[in-house]
Amino acid sequence: MSAEDIAFLAGPFQRIEGWCHDESAYLATHLLRAQQAAGRTAPSFEIGVYKGKFLSVLHNASRDTVAFDTYEWIPVASVKESLRGAGVSPDDIQFIAGDSTKMTPAILSEHLGGRKAGFISVDGAHTAPAVFSDMTLVETALEPWGIVAIDDFLNPMAIGVNEGATRYLHTGALVPILYCTNKLFVSRHEFADLYAAEALRFFEENQQLPKCKAMLEHKTQPGTHWAQQEMFGRLVWIVP
Ligand SMILES: C[S@@+](CC[C@H](N)C(=O)[O-])C[C@H]1O[C@@H](n2cnc3c(N)ncnc32)[C@H](O)[C@@H]1O
Numbered sequence: 001m002s003a004e005d006i007a008f009l010a011g012p013f014q015r016i017e018g019w020c021h022d023e024s025a026y027l028a029t030h031l032l033r034a035q036q037a038a039g040r041t042a043p044s045f046e047i048g049v050y051k052g053k054f055l056s057v058l059h060n061a062s063r064d065t066v067a068f069d070t071y072e073w074i075p076v077a078s079v080k081e082s083l084r085g086a087g088v089s090p091d092d093i094q095f096i097a098g099d100s101t102k103m104t105p106a107i108l109s110e111h112l113g114g115r116k117a118g119f120i121s122v123d124g125a126h127t128a129p130a131v132f133s134d135m136t137l138v139e140t141a142l143e144p145w146g147i148v149a150i151d152d153f154l155n156p157m158a159i160g161v162n163e164g165a166t167r168y169l170h171t172g173a174l175v176p177i178l179y180c181t182n183k184l185f186v187s188r189h190e191f192a193d194l195y196a197a198e199a200l201r202f203f204e205e206n207q208q209l210p211k212c213k214a215m216l217e218h219k220t221q222p223g224t225h226w227a228q229q230e231m232f233g234r235l236v237w238i239v240p
Helices: 003-010 022-037 053-062 076-086 105-111 128-139 156-171 189-205 210-220
Strands: 044-047 065-069 093-097 117-122 142-151 174-180 183-188 228-231 234-239
Touching: 003 022, 003 053, 022 053, 022 117, 022 142, 022 174, 022 183, 022 189, 044 053, 053 065, 053 117, 076 093, 105 128, 117 128, 128 142, 128 156, 142 156, 142 174, 142 189, 156 174, 174 189, 183 189, 189 210, 189 234, 210 234
Parallel strands: 044 065, 044 117, 065 093, 117 142, 174 234
Antiparallel strands: 142 183, 174 183, 228 234
């Protein structure tokens, strides 16, 4: 993560209204930069943008970003205004209006110019069928080394997300890497250990973030079993 990334996360990101904890925003930036350091670059996209808070994180780190939303709540012009107001230019973000649950893999691929994505955020409709549908869809658009962040996992105020996500995890190709402040991060099995190790490095290097520090304290005392537990056959880090 560069000094510019930190300035972005401490500045413009804080000024955008929406739902995203600092820990998730910093972690997503760290993981995107780790992908790039390994020569892995690709577009990123989000389903469910609202005023662009987490989208701005993806855009800051990838600069090749697609924003899917129905834009019924917040029209595209207002999302752009929200970003501009925070000092983020929306000019090179591609905004696509529509219901993600009606999108086919072929149409999604067309929107991505035939490319696969390296980082995807799923934060659209929060019903179980919609989350299952979005996860099944985005799996088709992900690079083999890509990461998906599922928002509102374990959030009791969006209880259907758990049902949709866990239904997907029973059959899907993506497995849990870690849970961090309202988001479950998943990837293909072959990359999950690499990203879990990268995330631990991030927690150790970012103890100025209170929830990362608390997680590491749990890891020390009472012990690792308080910070890392099994889910779908994998040991996942937990930053509540
Ligand atoms: C919780 S908000 C997203 C918050 C945002 N990710 C942030 O960083 O603040 C959910 C968004 O999903 C959008 N949405 C709901 N159902 C959708 C659907 N079927 N397809 C696409 N977007 C949808 C809503 O319009 C809303 O903007």
